[in-house]
Amino acid sequence: MRAVGYFRETGSGQPLAEQSRAFLDFCHQNGYEAAATFLDGAAAAGDYTGYRQLIEFLKGRPDRGFTVVAVSSLGCLGSDLRETARRYFQLASLGVKVMCLEDGADPGSSLLSLWTESKDERLGQKVQAAMRRKAVKGEVLGRPPFGYQVGPRRRLEVVPEEAAVVRYIFRLYLRDGLGIRLIARRLNEEGVRTHRKGLWSMVTVRDILRNRTYLGTYSRFGVRVPASHPALISNDDFRRVQERLNSRRQEKAERQTSLFLLSGLAYCGYCGNKMIGVSRRQHWRRRDGSEKWAEYRYYQCESRTNRSLCDYHTRRAGQLEQEVREALLREEPLAVVVTVPKAGDDAAVLKEAEDRCRRLRGRLRRLDKRLEEHMDAAARGRLSDQRMRSLGVAVAAEGLSLEDSLAEAERFVKQQVTAAERQQQKEQALARLRHDWDHLAPPEQQALLGELLERVVVWDDNIRIMLRL
Structure with missing residues (x-):
């Protein structure tokens, strides 16, 4: 069993030298082989180069399932509890075991306790209790569903014009046998509009068909109040609609989905x-x-x-994908109907890279928020420790992938790739397209097209492609 040490100088804790000596003593006492030590000084100011080196070291080890990461304490992993939780689950997602030098225990066992203590649960409980009291009375919380409005007593009241549309949707689906897409088309052609005066889509129609509020039952915050308002659909019709929807879902699940190489392009x-x-x-x-x-x-x-x-x-998928590939590989100038303009000059490419960095940072912030929500749910007893760990590991694994993409995008911005370098990248990608295409798996083919293409504009009889490189 190998052990890797990670230590950070916090200012109030032990110096790095003492933490390193404690790590060697820990390995000697427990029979671990000291494989490496990674350090972050107090002057890192959020850079944490040592931690990133630790992650890269672990990713490169095929035996990381037999590796222990030793830390002086749970607080060594981050400057605040959110960062500590993120890093703990990142290490867990790599399959390593985290241990504390002081007692040899997994510090994750105390993570949830610390999280619970850091939250002021009393205010949240009061708000939840007030919401439940309103829900028990059948009082509307939030926006009413299509077909209803909020009355003077905060109860749902029928909007006759919208209620007729709801019944119409159920009749089209159940008795006329129309699918969800055709129902949306029918409503749009007839000039019917949604709550927000918008067009109908498959999603909005499906939401109508799935909404149990139309049975006269109000449900919020785990509270169900039967007969709290007038029903628009009978129980029998609603049940038959759900059976048909569920059967369609099972049919789709049984089909083997094939990858569309130009998805998103x-x-x-x-x-x-x-x-x-x-x-x-x-x-x-x-x-x-x-x-x-x-x-x-x-x-x-x-x-x-x-x-x-x-x-x-x-356009047939196979034919369109082949046409795009042939256009990319064509040596002579492209025909007028198939042009390949540059996606932009150096400044435009740099701006796109900077925008990508911003998008990736936004996704990382949303992942932090999701992890925080999971921790809050576990602290309130809504998630078991095992389920919390599973969700935390999944979020952390996605976060590691996004951090790698962000690091790559930031390097691209710093380097300010020149037109000549982009041309070299393009030639390398085209060489793979020409010589390796038949040996690539569909996900690799899709990734290669995404590397080359900014977008493909498709008409019935021609295409126009724009290069990313």
């Missing part, structure tokens, strides 16, 4: 919206009684798919 040339990959299966019976299945994969304008806007513009 293809845009409709007519309305400018994204094109999404769609799979359709057909089943028919031959004259001899045998059955035959066929699957069709194509790209279709998202406006058409979700809202039934735009015209019916589709």
